[in-house]
Amino acid sequence: MEILGYLASVLIGISLGLIGGGGSILTVPILVYLFGIGAEHATSYSLFIVGITAMTGAYRHYKLGNLEIKSGLAFALPSVISLLLVRKILLPALPDVLCTVGSTNVTKNALIMVVFALLMLAASIAMIRPSAEPTQDSSPQYKSLAIMGFLIGLIIGFLGAGGGFLIIPALLFFAGIPMKQAVGTSLLIISINSAIGFAGDALGGAPINYTLLLTISGIAIVGMLIGTQLSKKINGAQLKPAFGWFVLLMGVYILLKEVVF
Template sequence: MEYFGYLASVIIGLSLGLIGGGGSILTIPILVYLFKIDPKLATSYSLFIVGFTALSGCFSHYRMGNLKIKSALYFAIPSVFSILVIREVIFLKIPNVLFTIDDFQITKNLLIMIVFAVMMMAASFSMIRKTNACIQSSGTNYLQLAIIGGIVGIVTGFLGAGGGFLIIPALLFFANLPMKQAVGTSLLIIFINSSIGFAGDLYIGTPIDYKFLLSISSMAFLGMIIGTQISKKLDGDKLKPIFGWFVLVMGIYIIIKEIVFN
């Protein structure tokens, strides 16, 4: 299963390179089901893997002129605040066993996976649904951009996901960015969010296997290179529905596995 996990890790970077999001949605299931990582620890590992991969993509998009620093900062600053509050305050206070129904325990790990599966399914619908990316506001609405940034920070803090599936629409409709610039700017925001979240986990003493993390990140980096090169020739919007169906199936699988077969 580990060999398949390394192969699947390429898809993390491939998705980030092609559509600027979605890769983090796959990271947790890959870590938990293919590498048997504890879900709580997997959220920390996910932050590193996704952040490292997004950073590598930022350089390519910077050279292509796709990074909008001002929009990224308006989004990232409140997002980082939310991440730190969630991971370093609220997340630590959630008990390992929340409650028991008959003989079935609702644990923190189960909650993480179920919430993650629901977010995967929500993200998949936004990817599958056809949208008109040309319908944008007449200017950048920085207040709304900051508010959404704070919401994405909550998702990133709790689930260890970069939130690209939320960032891309926000940049399209509230920062008035074309798709390719939204993808590049999204990668910068994902890097900032993920790196701050991971640094916070280091501060509270989360045990980290760096050799493992670097090996997974290297595979995701390879996928990022491939995805970025493909994105120069293909429209990422055309690939979103395909990826969306894949994410939907994964979300349903997680719910069935965790509730029915756990």
């Protein structure tokens, strides 16, 4: 299973490099089901893997002039605050066994995976449905960006997901920037959030297998470089719906596994 996990890790980077998102939605399921890591710890690992991979992509977009720093910081700062609130206060406060239904214990890990599956279903629908790029607005709405950043930070903190599929629409609608700049700025935001979130976990004494973490991250970065090269030859927008169906199937599988079986 670990060998399959390493092979699947390439998809994390390929997705980020090819379509500008979706990689983080794969990370937690790969860690939980292929590497056997507990869901809560997997969210910490995911922050590191997604963060360092997104940082690689953000640097590439910086070289191409695709970063909107001011809009990115307006979004990132409040999202970091909410992310840390979740990881330092909410998650530790939740008991390992939340309640008992009949003879079945409802655990914190199961809750994380169920919420993650629901997020995957929402993400898959957003990827499958065609969406037109909104009309650009020359005046960014920084207050709206900050509010969206705070709300999305809650999701990132709880699930360890980068949230690119949520961040990009927010930047398009509230920052009024083109799609290429939205993708690059999204990667910058993801890298900031993930780095600070993981640092908070590591400094808090969370058990970290750095050998495994760095290996998966290295493979994901290779995938990012592959995806970047493929994006020059393949239209990522055309592949997005196909990836959306894949994410949909994975979300349904996780729901069935955690709730039914």
